[in-house]
Amino acid sequence: MEFAVIGGTGLIGSRVVENLNGAGHHAVPHALSTGVDVISGDGVEAAVNGADVVVNLTNSPTFDDASLSFFRTSMDNLLAASAKGGVRHFVILSIVGVDRVPGLDYYRAKVLQEDVLRAGPIPYSIVRATQFMEFMEATMAMTTDGSTVRLPRTPVQPIAAADVAAVVAEVAAGSPLNGVLNVAGPDVYPLDELGRLTVATRGDGRSVVTDDGAGLFAAVDGDVLTAPEGAGARIAPTHYADWLS
Numbered sequence: 001m002e003f004a005v006i007g008g009t010g011l012i013g014s015r016v017v018e019n020l021n022g023a024g025h026h027a028v029p030h031a032l033s034t035g036v037d038v039i040s041g042d043g044v045e046a047a048v049n050g051a052d053v054v055v056n057l058t059n060s061p062t063f064d065d066a067s068l069s070f071f072r073t074s075m076d077n078l079l080a081a082s083a084k085g086g087v088r089h090f091v092i093l094s095i096v097g098v099d100r101v102p103g104l105d106y107y108r109a110k111v112l113q114e115d116v117l118r119a120g121p122i123p124y125s126i127v128r129a130t131q132f133m134e135f136m137e138a139t140m141a142m143t144t145d146g147s148t149v150r151l152p153r154t155p156v157q158p159i160a161a162a163d164v165a166a167v168v169a170e171v172a173a174g175s176p177l178n179g180v181l182n183v184a185g186p187d188v189y190p191l192d193e194l195g196r197l198t199v200a201t202r203g204d205g206r207s208v209v210t211d212d213g214a215g216l217f218a219a220v221d222g223d224v225l226t227a228p229e230g231a232g233a234r235i236a237p238t239h240y241a242d243w244l245s
Contacts, residue, residue, distance in 0.1 A: 003027035003172060004048045004087075006038065006078060007057035011134060012093060015165030016055060016172070025173065031058075038074035041081075049085040054078065055172050056092045060109060063216075067109035075116040083121045090122040091172045093164070096130045096157075096182050096233075097224035104219050114180075123176035129164045130157040130184040130225060133243050140195055140206075143215040147206050149199070150214035151192040157226040158194065159185035160243050163236035183234040184227035191217055194240065201244045 003020050007013045008029025020027035028047075030036040036043040038058050048054050056078055060067035082090055094110050101107040117124050131139075136158065143150040167183045189197070195208040212218060217225070227233035 001025045001052045001173065002050055003053045003055060004030060004051035005055045005057065006030050006036065006047065007059065008055075009033060010057060010059070011132070011161050012165050012168065013055075013057040015162055016057065016169045019165060019169035020173065023169070023173065038077055039070065041077045044077050045081045045084065048078070048082050048087055051082075051085065051087055053089040053091065053172050054082050054087050055168065056090065057168075060106065063104075063106040065105045065109075067106050068112055071109045071113040072116065075113055075120075079116070079120040079122060087122055089125065089172070089176045090117060090120070091125045091127065091168065092117055093168055094126050094128045094180075095225075096128045096184060096227060097220075098128065100224040101220055104216065123178055125171045125174075125177040126180045127164075127168050127171055128180055128182045129167075130159050130227065132164065133158045133160050133185070133238075133240055136194065136198055139191075139215065139217070140198065140208075143211070144206065149195055149206050149208045150211035151195045151208055152212040152214055152218045152220075153190040153192050153210060154217040154220045155188050155223040155226050156191050156194060156217070157184040157188045158240050159183065159236050160238040163238050167234055167236070181234060182227055182232075183236060185236050186239055188223075188226050189240070197241065198244065201241070 009031040030047040060070040
């Protein structure tokens with residue numbers, strides 16, 4: 001099968017390309033660096049022409065309300081080009097619980113991306129993943145003041161990027177779901193405890209203080225960022241403690 005992986009040079013995209021090619025398919029990575037601009041539309045038609053499947057892993061450069069425009073425009077351009085090029089399956093990566101956090105601009109933008117895909121002309125699949133293990137350091141950096149990290153008790157279920165990419169590649173190579181598949185790591189942690197585990201394992205000298213008003217995830221209520229029970233979520237194999245070590 002022929003795959004066009006838009007955002008195919010990034011953290012997830014590069015692994016998706018590797019997995020698909022390793023399985024005997026032909027997956028081509030596309031990004032700004034390869035001349036494909038999903039906002040202006042430059043290079044988009046050429047990138048998706050002849051592809052059986054488009055996997056869109058592009059991401060907004062900001063997390064504020066400008067992300068709404070990014071996902072609207074990029075999806076409109078990609079879907080129009082994909083329909084013209086005869087693409088039979090369109091896949092995106094989203095976030096577990098994304099439709100239950102209206103207080104975050106970026107999450108509302110990802111919901112918009114999902115809605116545009118559902119309303120579009122191409123059979124589709126949406127893979128929703130929990131928070132990436134690789135983003136824990138950036139999450140802590142946002143609320144670090146000197147040697148103190150402030151984190152809320154928000155429950156999270158971290159997943160390794162490699163596990164996310166494996167599921168995205170598997171879904172992309174299969175029949176369109178015309179729905180959502182949730183994927184999550186095997187363990188649930190309060191975010192503050194995850195921070196303490198991280199600094200203890202890495203020995204970086206910072207201390208973690210519980211602060212339910214700190215950072216991006218303070219806007220999240222309850223356990224909406226963990227795999228929903230009874231929804232057939234895929235549980236990935238990599239534990240955070242093993243990933244850290």
